[in-house]
Amino acid sequence: MNAVFKALSDPTRRHVLELLRERPMTAGELAEHFPVSGPTMSAHFAVLRGADLVDVQKVGKTVIYRLKLSVLEDALLGFVGAFSAVAGADKPAGSRPAAPIKGTTS
Amino acid sequence: MNAVFKALSDPTRRHVLELLRERPMTAGELAEHFPVSGPTMSAHFAVLRGADLVDVQKVGKTVIYRLKLSVLEDALLGFVGAFSAVAGADKPAGSRPAAPIKGTTS
DNA sequence: ACTTCATTTCGACGTTTAGCTAAATGTCGC
DNA sequence: GCGACATTTAGCTAAACGTCGAAATGAAGT
Numbered sequence: 001m002n003a004v005f006k007a008l009s010d011p012t013r014r015h016v017l018e019l020l021r022e023r024p025m026t027a028g029e030l031a032e033h034f035p036v037s038g039p040t041m042s043a044h045f046a047v048l049r050g051a052d053l054v055d056v057q058k059v060g061k062t063v064i065y066r067l068k069l070s071v072l073e074d075a076l077l078g079f080v081g082a083f084s085a086v087a088g089a090d091k092p093a094g095s096r097p098a099a100p101i102k103g104t105t106s
Numbered sequence: 107m108n109a110v111f112k113a114l115s116d117p118t119r120r121h122v123l124e125l126l127r128e129r130p131m132t133a134g135e136l137a138e139h140f141p142v143s144g145p146t147m148s149a150h151f152a153v154l155r156g157a158d159l160v161d162v163q164k165v166g167k168t169v170i171y172r173l174k175l176s177v178l179e180d181a182l183l184g185f186v187g188a189f190s191a192v193a194g195a196d197k198p199a200g201s202r203p204a205a206p207i208k209g210t211t212s
Numbered sequence: 213a214c215t216t217c218a219t220t221t222c223g224a225c226g227t228t229t230a231g232c233t234a235a236a237t238g239t240c241g242c
Numbered sequence: 243g244c245g246a247c248a249t250t251t252a253g254c255t256a257a258a259c260g261t262c263g264a265a266a267t268g269a270a271g272t
Contacts, residue, residue, distance in 0.1 A: 002117055009115035010260080011108055014185070021189050027219060040261050042220050061218050061269045069189060076186040079120070083127050084179055116230080133249060146231055148250055153229095167239045167248050 007051035113157035126173035
C-alpha cells in the first residue's frame with residue numbers, strides 16, 4: 001500500500017493510470033503520450049508493476065498494460081474512507097473531530 | 107494537487123494526517139508518535155503545509171496543526187472518482203473499459 | 213540466420229528527499 | 243533580562259529518484 005502511494009507520487013505515472021482507465025494499452029502506445037525516453041517510461045511501468053497497479057501481458061513483441069482498478073480503489077478509498085464518511089468505506093463512528101486540544105479556541 | 111500526492115507518498119506524513127483526523131495536535135504532540143528527531147518532523151510538517159493539507163495556528167510556544175480535510179478529499183476523491191463510480195465524485199459516463207485493444211483476449 | 217521492431221536492463225549523472233546535529237527564533241515564567 | 247521550553251532554520255550526509263544513451267533480450271518477418 002505504501003508502494004501504491006509511492007507510485008502515485010509521480011505525475012507521469014498518474015497520467016499513465018488515467019490513460020489505462022480508458023482501455024488497455026501497449027508500452028509503446030503509452031509512451032507516445034509522454035516526452036520522455038523509452039527506458040524512462042519502462043522504469044515508470046516497473047514502479048506501477050511493483051505497486052501491483054497494472055497487469056502485464058506479453059503479446060508478440062509488444063507488452064500490454066492493463067489497469068488493476070481494485071488495487072487502486074483499495075488503497076485510495078481505504079485511506080480517504082478512514083477520514084470522511086464516503087464511498088461506502090466503513091469507518092469508525094468517532095471520526096468527527098470534537099476535542100479542541102488543550103487551550104486553543106478558548 | 108501534485109503536492110498532495112507527494113506529501114502522501116511518505117508513510118510518516120500519512121500517519122500524521124491520520125493522527126490529525128482524530129483531533130488537532132501540537133507539533134510536539136505529533137512528534138511523540140514517531141521515532142525521528144524534531145527537526146525531521148518539522149520538515150514533514152513543512153511538506154504538509156506546502157500541500158495545504160494542514161492549517162497552522164501558533165499558540166504561545168506551541169504550534170497547533172489541524173487537518174484540512176477538504177483538500178485531502180478534493181485531491182484523493184477527485185482522482186479515484188475519475189476511475190470508478192464512487193464517492194459522489196462526478197465522473198464521465200464513458201469510463202467503462204470496453205475496447206480490448208488490438209488482439210488481446212481473443 | 214539475419215534484420216527489424218518493441219521493450220527492458222545496465223550504468224551513469226544530477227536532483228530530491230529523509231534523516232541527523234547544532235544553532236537560531238520566539239514565548240513563557242521567574 | 244534570563245533560563246527553560248517548543249519549534250524551525252541551517253548545513254550536512256546518504257539514499258532514492260527520474261532521466262538518459264547504449265546495450266541486451268525476445269519475437270517476428272525476410
